[in-house]
Amino acid sequence: xxxxxxxxxxxxxxxxxxxxxxxxxxxxxxxxxxxxxxxxxxxxxxxxxxxxxxxxxxxxxxxxxxxxxxxxxxxxxxxxxxxxxxxxxxxxxxxxxxxxxxxxxxxxxxxxxxxxxxxxxxxxxxxxxxxxxxxxxxxxxxxxxxxxxxxxxxxxxxxxxxxxxxxxxxxxxxxxxxxxxxxxxxxxxxxxxxxxxxxxxxxxxxxxxxxxxxxxxxxxxxxxxxxxxxxxxxxxxxxxxxxxxxxxxxxxxxxxxxxxxxxxxxxxxxxxxxxxxxxxxxxxxxxxxxxxxxxxxxxxxxxxxxxxxxxxxxxxxxxxxx
Amino acid sequence: xxxxxxxxxxxxxxxxxxxxxxxxxxxxxxxxxxxxxxxxxxxxxxxxxxxxxxxxxxxxxxxxxxxxxxxxxxxxxxxxxxxxxxxxxxxxxxxxxxxxxxxxxxxxxxxxxxxxxxxx
Numbered sequence: 001x002x003x004x005x006x007x008x009x010x011x012x013x014x015x016x017x018x019x020x021x022x023x024x025x026x027x028x029x030x031x032x033x034x035x036x037x038x039x040x041x042x043x044x045x046x047x048x049x050x051x052x053x054x055x056x057x058x059x060x061x062x063x064x065x066x067x068x069x070x071x072x073x074x075x076x077x078x079x080x081x082x083x084x085x086x087x088x089x090x091x092x093x094x095x096x097x098x099x100x101x102x103x104x105x106x107x108x109x110x111x112x113x114x115x116x117x118x119x120x121x122x123x124x125x126x127x128x129x130x131x132x133x134x135x136x137x138x139x140x141x142x143x144x145x146x147x148x149x150x151x152x153x154x155x156x157x158x159x160x161x162x163x164x165x166x167x168x169x170x171x172x173x174x175x176x177x178x179x180x181x182x183x184x185x186x187x188x189x190x191x192x193x194x195x196x197x198x199x200x201x202x203x204x205x206x207x208x209x210x211x212x213x214x215x216x217x218x219x220x221x222x223x224x225x226x227x228x229x230x231x232x233x234x235x236x237x238x239x240x241x242x243x244x245x246x247x248x249x250x251x252x253x254x255x256x257x258x259x260x261x262x263x264x265x266x267x268x269x270x271x272x273x274x275x276x277x278x279x280x281x282x283x284x285x286x287x288x289x290x291x292x293x294x295x296x297x298x299x300x301x302x303x304x305x306x307x308x309x310x311x312x313x314x315x316x317x318x319x320x321x322x
Numbered sequence: 323x324x325x326x327x328x329x330x331x332x333x334x335x336x337x338x339x340x341x342x343x344x345x346x347x348x349x350x351x352x353x354x355x356x357x358x359x360x361x362x363x364x365x366x367x368x369x370x371x372x373x374x375x376x377x378x379x380x381x382x383x384x385x386x387x388x389x390x391x392x393x394x395x396x397x398x399x400x401x402x403x404x405x406x407x408x409x410x411x412x413x414x415x416x417x418x419x420x421x422x423x424x425x426x427x428x429x430x431x432x433x434x435x436x437x438x439x440x441x442x
Contacts, residue, residue: 077390077411078390079390112392113392113408113410114408140431140432141392141431144392144394144408144431145407145408183430183431183433184433185398185426185427185428185433185436186428186433186434187433187434188433188434226434227368227434228432228433228434284367284368285367285368285369286368287368287389287390287391288390288391
């Protein structure tokens with residue numbers, strides 16, 4: 001595997017052992033199926049198609065989980081008349097991973113119209129995944145009609161306020177945020193004062209070496225405000241995370257993968273398992289984007305996340321359903 | 323005398339009838355005009371069309387969702403005058419504006435979508 005040598009730490013301008021340029025280069029490969037692992041500050045990449053040749057110890061991390069998003073159960077228009085089928089395909093993909101993820105994060109828009117049968121169908125389909133634990137945050141489609149009461153009853157046990165919460169897994173601190181409630185006319189996603197205060201308190205006593213993963217539906221950075229793709233008060237939330245060496249932000253909502261690295265924070269948005277949306281500004285509006293039927297699965301996907309070293313960025317890998 | 327009286331009465335009746343017809347025609351023309359002016363707001367491509375709608379007091383405005391994504395119509399004035407349920411494709415919501423004023427509204431699912439009804 002002579003390729004491995006080419007991916008060693010080449011650019012260490014910040015002298016912190018993180019090869020950001022290499023990381024971003026690796027992220028560009030992620031769309032074609034590369035599995036990147038950060039080990040001791042060195043980025044190694046393995047082609048997903050040659051994973052069987054790779055020793056599993058090379059790929060072992062301390063923690064691995066999967067992010068899925070925007071299943072929109074109940075959507076049935078031409079962009080995808082069978083969202084249950086594509087969600088099942090996503091679960092098959094998860095079950096085929098050589099290392100079963102410990103749990104899943106669903107970053108919202110579980111349902112399309114907040115109907116009970118839509119939530120039931122997603123629950124049913126996810127039951128067949130190898131990882132039984134799923135952690136949810138709501139999308140705007142999950143809190144229609146009842147200010148999120150149904151969502152909270154189903155998925156909000158132990159959460160505060162509008163459904164925010166945190167938990168720890170193998171030394172990594174996960175924070176689930178809600179930015180789809182109390183939306184104001186002309187505005188973007190919003191976290192609100194109560195949630196921000198809770199978050200400040202939640203991370204106050206954590207050691208700065210604790211890797212942090214924040215997950216929320218609407219992107220916490222300004223992807224494209226014209227289409228509502230951003231969160232008004234996310235800067236405050238990120239300010240509370242400034243002290244941490246490794247912060248990963250996982251979002252959904254925009255139905256396409258995008259990543260950005262800013263200081264110690266890696267932002268990542270996931271593809272939908274239901275339908276794609278256009279790239280920012282590339283269409284009149286951010287509605288469902290129709291693609292030829294045979295191409296649909298290639299624009300839907302899951303995200304596999306591995307944490308190897310506590311202090312470095314997590315390895316985030318997207319793979320499409322086809 | 324009676325004959326001229328009946329002529330006068332006939333003339334009066336004809337005049338009233340004629341005036342009445344003209345009035346009626348004008349009235350008909352008015353309501354045809356009303357029917358032609360937009361009392362409908364189409365929701366499509368994540369926007370309300372027209373964005374600003376001006377109507378006379380007493381008009382019923384109907385929003386119809388032609389988009390392939392659900393939307394809502396929620397007024398943002400202080401008294402929260404109207405609020406639709408979630409409208410899927412082809413579903414409608416109507417509201418009759420009985421008081422003059424300006425009624426800004428938005429889609430609570432996609433808050434960047436805003437519109438206004440001006441009632442005069």
